[in-house]
Amino acid sequence: MATTEAIGRKKLLEVEDLRTYFDVEGRTAKAVDGVDFFMYENEVLGLVGESGSGKSVTALSIMRLIPNPPGWIERGAVRFRGKDLMRLTYDEMREIRGKDISMIFQEPMTALNPVFSIGFQLTEALQHHKAMSKRQACERAIEMLELVGIPDAARRLWSYPHEFSGGMRQRVMIAMALSLTPHLLIADEPTTALDVTIQAQILELMLDLKQKTGDTAILLITHDLAVVAESCERVAVMYGGKIQEVAPVERLFARPAHPYTRGLLTSLPRPDRERQARLQTIPGIVPSILDFPAGCKFWTRCPVKEAVCETVEPELVEVEPSHWCRCHLVQPTATPGGRSK
């Protein structure tokens, strides 16, 4: 991907040609098959795609938390603040987890250990990474719980996860993830399992805390374009284990380049428009992870495919400044700055 940037912001994370495969009954499922993207410091990047597109596996690969067996990281580089995470020793990587990069998961109901109090689970990471005393860790934990809006935090510290509602548990998860002021927060579908009213609150809370705590960047993984529109600066669209399009949010919504992104956007219900006879959808279904086609991953469902799409995989090309797209039919505009990878 482009190495120079017009805006001149520092890059926090660069993922290059990341490939994570799984063994599925003797066959190799290429869940993530050459993912490239980068994140600026202090940025909110949305990673969008249908289920099975490889979003969560990308996140877990960055953390090196792919369960092995059956999965493994075949190749790729993940440069985080200058260090390639893939080359660190196990213990060096462990020191980064939780402290520099932390993660929130989709299921708040199961992501916390049911037999330990949330106070225990909040303080253990603090004591581990910062060598805090029990007392200091408790104070910090209470402070974080108050910050995420848990009422009566000092008393609830020793409550167990089952005594909290789903939304409250996700708040606890956020408190836990941000208690060590990481540089990067990976939020894997943090609002998907919650009620719609709670979703907005949690999203707002995350962005609010990002402002308060300072320089935490957020990688927001979601399949919900409304969430992206609300909270992200830039969006990366994933399909078939590859990034298909990256652009600033306004530009992606205004001028989507990739046929898949266009399909995603037209399949959104639009209450402001006149009611159409039928909601538009992308034809076909996502192919099984085991048999994605050769060539462009999307051609089986693409409305504008040509012969070349079936055999040659397109490159991720900067079609206009800060806007990359992986499609044979989308050529760089006349802008001289645009160049291929």
Add this chain to the structure above:
Amino acid sequence: MHGMTSYFIRRMLLIPVTFVCITFMVYGIMRLAPGGPIEQARTQLLMAMQEGGGSLATSATGELDLPQEAIEQLKVYYKLHRSIPVGYLIWLGVWPDDDRQGEFNGVVQGDLGMSYRYSEPVLTTIVSKFPISITFGLIGYLATWIVCIPLGVKKALTHRSWFDTTSSLVVFLGYSIPGFVACLALLLMFGTSLVWDIFPLGGFRSENWNEMWEAGNFWWCVRDQAHHMVIPIIGYVMSGFATMTILMKNSLLDNLGADYVRTAFAKGLTERRVIFLHALRNSMIPLCVSIGHAIGLLFAGSFLIEKTCNIPGMGLLGFNSLVERDYPVLMGILVFGVLIRLLGNILSDVILALVDPRVRFE
């Protein structure tokens, strides 16, 4: 916690009800079953008289039989002369016993009656055997934990490795060999000169154990006791070995795949802490709950292992009492067995409430 207390009080109050139902049923079945002490006595007497050729009473059908008065006397002697409900209530101690000046003498008063066979109070008989079974049961159960927990954990952590596969083979072999058969094989191999004669051929202690104890040979006694216990304990461990190992392995494996384990790893905790604190703590829950149920089994002893290894414990006592229709002893064993099992079930619930904060009994 208030709701929990009342839950457990209610559970305790149900114990007497269950107890009465079970003991009444067993009492009734026992009284109705053929081959009771009177029939046994009759057969014995008849055989003796036939051999002696003495004068005989003749029943209405012309067959040889005891005089009616003798049968009635026997019935009174064995306390079988009352109807089943009245007999039961007297046994229970809530109905006056005419034979003893209308006193109440039963379970409620702590009187389990006299053993037909040993001619001593049932309570004395049971109390003399009880420590033996409990010793073997407890040590066997502890040994099972000590062997199975680490093995199950190791198997879960090395799932599908050669270690896991080979040990599974051993586990299933152990599952298919009953404990007493293993004891028999071990006694043959190591109790006789067949392979290596290093263990005694059964028995609870050496015959001169009590003398040595009084002589103050403490270490000799301990060694002798341990020496006799090795083979039976192996038998006890074999009985629960497979189930507990596989339970431990599967439980840990389930928890290692749980979301909260991923969260713990994502926090940067060490693998050791994630596995041995977070996952293991959760996977021990089903095993802890099984403790309460196991207690009932500890009391009962294993009749087959006791028989094979010639240990005079509860299992053997129960079996002999059954064969010889020693009803008071059988009922006495039942009293203890039922009470311990019922309390064990409640204990399981208490343990579950202690180890799993999610559980709240209302």
